[in-house]
Amino acid sequence: xxxxxxxxxxxxxxxxxxxxxxxxxxxxxxxxxxxxxxxxxxxxxxxxxxxxxxxxxxxxxxxxxxxxxxxxxxxxxxxxxxxxxxxxxxxxxxxxxxxxxxxxxxxxxxxxxxxxxxxxxxxxxxxxxxxxxxxxxxxxxxxxxxxxxxxxxxxxxxxxxxxxxxxxxxxxxxxxxxxxxxxxxxxxxxxxxxxxxxxxxxxxxxxxxxxxxxxxxxxxxxxxxxxxxxxxxxxxxxxxxxxxxxxxxxxxxxxxxxxxxxxxxxxxxxxxxxxxxxxxxxxxxxxxxxxxxxxxxxxxxxxxxxxxxxxxxxxxxxxxxxxxxxxxxxxxxxxxxxxxxxxxxxxxxxxxxxxxxxxxxxxxxxxxxxxxxxxxxxxxxxxxxxxxxxxxxxxxxxxxxxxxxxxxxxxxxxxxxxxxxxxxxxxxxxxxxxxxxxxxxxxxxxxxxxxxxxxxxxxxxxxxxxxxxxxxxxxxxxxxxxxxxxxxxxxxxxxxxxxxxxxxxxxxxxxxxxxxxxxxxxxxxxxxxxxxxxxxxxxxxxx
Amino acid sequence: xxxxxxxxxxxxxxxxxxxxxxxxxxxxxxxxxxxxxxxxxxxxxxxxxxxxxxxxxxxxxxxxxxxxxxxxxxxxxxxxxxxxxxxxx
Numbered sequence: 001x002x003x004x005x006x007x008x009x010x011x012x013x014x015x016x017x018x019x020x021x022x023x024x025x026x027x028x029x030x031x032x033x034x035x036x037x038x039x040x041x042x043x044x045x046x047x048x049x050x051x052x053x054x055x056x057x058x059x060x061x062x063x064x065x066x067x068x069x070x071x072x073x074x075x076x077x078x079x080x081x082x083x084x085x086x087x088x089x090x091x092x093x094x095x096x097x098x099x100x101x102x103x104x105x106x107x108x109x110x111x112x113x114x115x116x117x118x119x120x121x122x123x124x125x126x127x128x129x130x131x132x133x134x135x136x137x138x139x140x141x142x143x144x145x146x147x148x149x150x151x152x153x154x155x156x157x158x159x160x161x162x163x164x165x166x167x168x169x170x171x172x173x174x175x176x177x178x179x180x181x182x183x184x185x186x187x188x189x190x191x192x193x194x195x196x197x198x199x200x201x202x203x204x205x206x207x208x209x210x211x212x213x214x215x216x217x218x219x220x221x222x223x224x225x226x227x228x229x230x231x232x233x234x235x236x237x238x239x240x241x242x243x244x245x246x247x248x249x250x251x252x253x254x255x256x257x258x259x260x261x262x263x264x265x266x267x268x269x270x271x272x273x274x275x276x277x278x279x280x281x282x283x284x285x286x287x288x289x290x291x292x293x294x295x296x297x298x299x300x301x302x303x304x305x306x307x308x309x310x311x312x313x314x315x316x317x318x319x320x321x322x323x324x325x326x327x328x329x330x331x332x333x334x335x336x337x338x339x340x341x342x343x344x345x346x347x348x349x350x351x352x353x354x355x356x357x358x359x360x361x362x363x364x365x366x367x368x369x370x371x372x373x374x375x376x377x378x379x380x381x382x383x384x385x386x387x388x389x390x391x392x393x394x395x396x397x398x399x400x401x402x403x404x405x406x407x408x409x410x411x412x413x414x415x416x417x418x419x420x421x422x423x424x425x426x427x428x429x430x431x432x433x434x435x436x437x438x439x440x441x442x443x444x445x446x447x448x449x450x451x452x453x454x455x456x457x458x459x460x461x462x463x464x465x466x467x468x469x470x471x472x473x474x475x476x477x478x479x480x481x482x483x484x485x486x487x488x489x490x491x492x493x494x495x496x497x498x499x500x501x502x503x504x505x506x507x508x509x510x511x512x513x514x515x516x517x518x519x520x521x522x523x524x525x526x527x528x529x530x531x532x533x534x535x536x537x538x539x540x541x542x543x
Numbered sequence: 544x545x546x547x548x549x550x551x552x553x554x555x556x557x558x559x560x561x562x563x564x565x566x567x568x569x570x571x572x573x574x575x576x577x578x579x580x581x582x583x584x585x586x587x588x589x590x591x592x593x594x595x596x597x598x599x600x601x602x603x604x605x606x607x608x609x610x611x612x613x614x615x616x617x618x619x620x621x622x623x624x625x626x627x628x629x630x631x632x
Contacts, residue, residue, distance in 0.1 A: 229624030355570030
């Protein structure tokens, strides 16, 4: 903006004028007292009109000239007028000029005066400039901000400040034209869209910290696209760039940009960079186009804007998801620098190492603990087992296995001894008893002599009786025995007869035998065993 | 890693980076089987190596989206940025 401003200003004289007016504004407020001055010197019209020669003389002589001087120097023509009168003429002439509407560029604008609130500046065109005053009340009713370089339409009248003879244009109303008008319209549009909520922070989407694919919507012929590429190539070459070309200024630019945004969004990149290099306010007007602004706001992919340079703000910037001050800044904002990624990787490497060694340490600690516990448990178990074993081993049956036998042996010996004693007693006691009995028997036989004699007697008697009684039966028995003896078969056998016995008893028939049969043969003094060799029945007996 | 892990080379930088972060967090949480943690660690180291390589060998990829007359679009390879420090006047 500035260079353009300077171009418009043109020559150095203009600059000088600007400086002069700036200086004047700092002087003790000549204009503020303008109206007061008019009132303060009403007598000036009544004063003598000094002659031109007088003026010259007073100038040469150094004498003070003014309404107070009553003496009219010699040689002053009658038609000469005083400065005041001259200014009166001028003033009335200026007042005769009707209300004017002047087109000019604001210059030397320094804002309203701190004390009075009035504004003093200049308006100019290519070849002329005039001081301008905007009273506080008028300034308060303005619809846009005044600043240097702004084209404005001022409606008002000229005014002459007599104490300094300075002429000013007093503006009763101000209206913007050109860029000023545009700015006003832009501001109105921005306000409208703000009220619609298009600029709400809440509707702005988060841009990924690391966009790996980025669509760049801008002119492909300008330096901007290369700036973006170069910025990202240096900062982070991992970011893939898709260039989507569109006209960025002039007729049809908004439509091309809208179409390009649509095509870019269709690729579903991580974000869209809507960028444009610096330019005049008019150049950047494209990005204040309502349709484009709405397209940016409704773009399905987050949009990062970088339009113009630092102070420039377009409505696209206001509705975008992130606003960067320049295309380069926009490019830098979509991905971390390579070094940051390296730092992150370094950090992660450390974390990975720590985490893993922590894991293994934890595991090995657990293992050590388990090992300790195992060892303790095992020791305890073994100790218990040993105690049990020791207890078992200490049991007498195992400690001295022969003790049991010995005990039994001792018991047996004892029993044996008792047995022996018992046996001895058993033998000795009857002996003793017998001895005692023999003794008692011997003592008891003393009265037996008489009884023995009686008994001998009785025995003799009994013998005699017995012999008597037996004599007859004895004789009968002898007779019977002789008879029996005569009849005995044995007597027959004595004569050479034999008796044959089969298994069933006596056999009387030869026919009852068959050769091979066994038989017994009773003889007088014994028996013989025989086997039948032949059977020969008597012919007389055969029938 | 529950699902079958993709070969590291097939992952994009961001995917690999995300997986690495997840692995580290899982390891840092400390409730992982030792075998699993060893596996994760190995994978993590592999990812880390691949990511580093990519950073050192990264080359800018630029394409241009062209609009045809019929309204269709076409993506063609574009010139990467000239990053030589020579003064381009």
